[in-house]
Amino acid sequence: MSNQETETNYVSFREEKGKYKGILAWIFSTDHKRIGLLYLYSIVSFFIIGVGLGAAMKLELLAPGKTIMDPATYNAIFTLHGVIMIFLVVVPGLPAVFGNFFLPIMIGAKDVAFPKLNLLSWWVYVVGALIALSALFMGGGPPDTGWTFYAPYSFKTNTNMLPAVLGAFVLGFSSILTGINFIVTIHRLRAPGMSWFRLPLFPWTLYGTAWIQILATPIVGITLLMIVGERLLNIGFFDPALGGDPILYQHLFWIYSHPAVYIMILPAMGAISEIIPTFANKSIFGYKAIVISTLAIAFVGYFVWGHHMFTSGMSGTALYTFSFLTFLVAIPSAIKVFNWVGTLHKASIQLEAPFFWAASFLFVFMIGGLSGLALGALATNVHLHDTAFVVAHFHFIVFGGVGFAFMGAIHYWFPKMYGRMYNTKVATTGWLFFFIGFCTLYLPMFFLGIDGMPRRYYDYVERFHGPNIVSTIGSWVMIIGLIIIIANLIKGAYSGAKTSKNPWGGRTLEWEVDSPPTLENFEEIPVIERSPYDYR
């Protein structure tokens, strides 16, 4: 990191001159802020591809029978939509973008603990993404198993499974590297005086997330390697014809992939916990309860994987245990919702775009969470398993929860990242379109699911036609909202009005540094003598 010529004040990290020029100055930079932005641009690009695939599926479901594509294409598209959205967008999502950018600033550090490892994690991410996407363009056609790669179909199908599986394996490394980096950063680089209970909530949730990344990702890594072994060497781990047990594959897969949901949602909750006190102009209600519930979610969330397998033929004992633990893990999530609502109580709220995103997060997260309980109960699960209800549920959590928090976070921290402000009225309009579109898109799927429409089917009987039309129209409205939002942000980044250090009146450390921050964030490391949310 060369930083000799920084005599003048306020040279932001964006204008910093380094060893390289142009794009090389970005893709070889070990500055956590540049890496955060690299992640932002890659993730948003993949997100747009994923949205396109999702829109194509909705278009296919506009009418019964073949609408725009054949069944095999539909299978490939829902697989790619899942792989891209889960492994390339939502799992890295908030930690890699806002975690990288803001974690060091929020704890009063100049960078993460291992800057080179941080850059490596982005490169590994790009390589993994390219491997996974190469499945599209090779002979054999894109994979058609769904993002879960369930055995034994995943090693029987003739489509390009290997690149997809290996890509997911490589992406796991990227996730692990980020996790290691964040834990060490939080342990070692907190500013003097920043005790654990003065740590802002977003870093706290990143800490919980990082632990799950480290302890759960290897399990899916080895599982995917075993799938590779099955395909290449015909070992028989999960092949019933050779004595293997396909349900064991499901166990191993979900031992990672359920905690992965908490990798996604915890940082989202952290971002919401930052936005709400700032716009309520009030200290967060029950700071310690939020911290403890974060750690509780991270821990209990590790033991609920079986609720994805209620109809797979597990033993009764396992069914009861997983169902019980699933209900248990709902409690800390609910505690957080009460905390956020409690923070808003009797507050003087600034109605700005980030707050609209946070408030609508509460709304969609509640619907998603409560529908999750319907799925966590054994009896109702049998009826709802693998129906559109499940699709609606996890889109309310993963897209509604994580996606809305991501949008909230980018509108909240945008002035800090770019030093400019977007047009707030247009941002609110975009949110309104997006929010209405989102609900129109996914709410009908709850009813379709209860009525018995299966997920991952490209066709349906006539009586499901009405809600499907509503749902497809919703997808169009949502995409209009998305276009407005992205165009507004891009315009803001280039020509928005310059902002001050602290446009929203936030109290955490990132609002005390320049907008955009200098290369080293702080001229001197601050000494922390107060809690992060002492508003009044």
Place this chain on the structure above:
Amino acid sequence: MENHNDSHIVPFKTYGIILAVLIVLTLISVAVTQIDLASLTVFTAILLASIKSGIVLVYFMHLKFDNLMMKIFVTAVFVLVALVMVVTFLDYNYR
């Protein structure tokens, strides 16, 4: 800077003793499993392996001289692995 490494220097003799103990334990586990103890064989072998791994963790990997946080982390990881196995066997054991 106080965070530079100034950890405890372990004498060679300690490592020698530890190595001897580990080799003896290995030979014991080989000997024990040659006798037919029926279902106890598996248990004994795993128990001896656990003791050996504990010794490696504590002495070779310096956990004895690490701070409390590190000890808690390592213990927690092993507890986590054990719990995952228990929960998995809730399925297989009762099928």
Place this chain on the structure above:
Amino acid sequence: MSQTITVAHDIHRDDEGSKIGMWLFIFTELLLFAGLFIVYGVYRYLNPVAFHLAAEELNVTVGTLNTVILLCSSATMAMASTAIRMRKKALTLTLLGITLFIAFMFMVNKYFEWKGKFGHGIFPGSEDLLQLGHGDTLFFGLYFFMTGLHALHIIIGFILITIVAVRVNNNSLTSENPVLLDNSGLYWHLVDLIWIFLFPLFYLIA
């Protein structure tokens, strides 16, 4: 921005942080193998007799020998950490050299062991293996997969320790900054730790 802070940033060094980072990486390795141990446990539970009989096919002597020499290499690696702190460069290099030699011998043993199995027509997906039945297929599938993955870790450890030895030799790794040696040691002990469990599970419980 004062020059002093810039300099302080560039030489930022945190050995304790590096050690925590290494441990976290070791946790991921442990969990990686934990996944395989779960698979082993389940299939052993489902095929007790076949696993019992298949394990008798493996040579206990070779397994014991490999266990003992790997334990010795762990000890020499740990001693190297002590030696470098006592500023004994030649001794450190000798200890690292012994570790590397043992790692090599371990791989040689492994090679002959695998070669023998291949010679008997036992390898993943082979006709002979499929005829032996489900339990044997799974046992040997797991045997090759787990010992193979372990051997891969031996090779990575070998490379790591070679780098350490080169750096000790050209004096870029001394008692002032032994953290790379310590961390390579941690990695090597992890390799040992996993073998401590692999050995009884495949060779002894027969």
